[in-house]
Amino acid sequence: MTDALVYGLVAGIAVGLAAGYIGSLMVLKRMALVGDALSHVALPGLAIGLLLGFNPFLGAFAFLFAAAVVTWYIEWSTKLSVESIVGVLFVLALAVGILITPQPDLLEALFGDITSVTLLYAVAAVAVSVPVVLLTRLIYTKVVLSLISDELAKSTGVRVAQVNLLYLLLVAVVVAAGIQIVGSILVGALVIVPAAAMKNVSSNLTRYALLSGLTGIATVSVGVLVSAGLGLPAGPLVVVVGFVIFLAALVARRVAGVL
Amino acid sequence: MTLTTLAPSEDLLTVSNLGVTLDHHPVLDGVSFYLKPRTTLAIVGPNGAGKTTLFRVLLGLIAHSGSVEWHRPVKIGYVPQHFSVTDVPISVREFLAFKCKTDYRECLASVGLDDREFLGKRLSALSGGEMQRILIAWAIVDRPDVLLFDEPTSSVDIGSQDLVYETLNSLEKTAGITVLLISHDIHTVMHYSDYTLALNRGVIYFGESRALSDPELLQKIFGSGSILADHEHSSARRSA
DSSP: OOHHHHHHHHHHHHHHHHHHHHHHHHHHTTOHHHHHHHHHTHHHHHHHHHHHTSOHHHHHHHHHHHHHHHHHHHHHHHOOOHHHHHHHHHHHHHHHHHHHSOHHHHHHHHHOOGGGOOHHHHHHHHHHHHHHHHHHHHHHHHHHHHHHOHHHHHHTTOOHHHHHHHHHHHHHHHHHHHHHHHHHHHHHHHHHHHHHHHGGGOSSHHHHHHHHHHHHHHHHHHHHHHHHHHTOOHHHHHHHHHHHHHHHHHHHHHHHOOO | OOGGGSOOTTOSEEEEEEEEEETTEEEEEEEEEEEOTTOEEEEEOSTTSSHHHHHHHHTTOSOOEEEEEESSOOOEEEEOSOOOOTTOOOBHHHHHHHHOOSOOHHHHHHTTOOHHHHTTSBGGGSOHHHHHHHHHHHHHTTOOSEEEEESTTTTSOHHHHHHHHHHHHHHHHHSOOEEEEEOSOHHHHHHHOSEEEEEESEEEEEEEGGGGGSHHHHHHHHOHHHHHHHHHHHHHHHHO
């Protein structure tokens, strides 16, 4: 096992846990497509980093951070649905990103490269994923309560707008951390697929959140190991593994009548 | 009976000249009433009359003019008209735990539900009547002084409606909770509330609910079509 693979696995486990856990809220909020489209915003940031010679992931994070704030502000001030905002703005970001990303780096930016994961990246992935999980845990019930009823949440003192902003920023952090592993095109799947799968086999919220996080770990770990074994890109394999788990969960739901 | 003939002694709440404007449109204007402890106040009025907005004011969620004065510190329980649990894998126990972590046996018993049967159930698997009683349980689990209930039976079948109101009535009597409920059902208002506040941006009527047996007053509040519809509805339910 090469150092890059070990680093990739460590980073993948950390990001997979955070992505699966935070994704469980995204699926409940019916923001699955938002997670996917939000990840596209990273591409212009990556491109600017590459063009100007600084760490492209810092550029990606800056763009994702700004996109999260803009999304939250437009939703808060106009009451437009998040999906509408994302549909209008973020595909444009993808188009611009493809146009300005230097051609040799475009493939890696779009689909990631697990073989280039460094020790520093692995440490950084763990360092951001752990706080993301802890902060998400802190706001988890508040987000769920606000999606059951905005007024119910407000009546119990939940500051819904602030909680939603924090949530979007945490999503931006996870997406930025996952780009190196699966790329900006597929990182949305890392957030969405584990949670979408586990929603089929969860009878309560605690189990759903836990299983989503664990499935995130399993999805990335298996995808990375299979990619190392077959010599294929990790990003697409992670998505394929996630899809297989999703299908298995659907079958389990049908067979066991979990719900 | 009008505001001036009801003596505002030992009130829990006094609302004076309340006004709310949303999107440059006046929703409430010059609303004044008071609330006596351990009573049920029904709030009635057509759609858009400002009933839910009044609740939002009482919860401190929106800005207003005029004064809203609680005469002692109160804890308010609230059940909104709209909620969505169909797509959320959440159990009754987890839902109640959002409010506070305690022994839910007594709380569920007070709304006529068995904790052993219901705590592990998914919210989305409950019937409309069961869900409504769980919402009441949610609202009272941390022992509030005042319960705000926005159209308690809007999504409940007729057979379960009286059960919900009996539950609210019993809470007022046994737990000493003051209840404010929004309702469109004149039968409910007359049978389960002590006082009625009829709104249509301003106050149309504020006084004892038993006075609503006067057809002229009913017509003033609801209009003739509404009276007929409500009476037919009430008769049908009583004979069911």
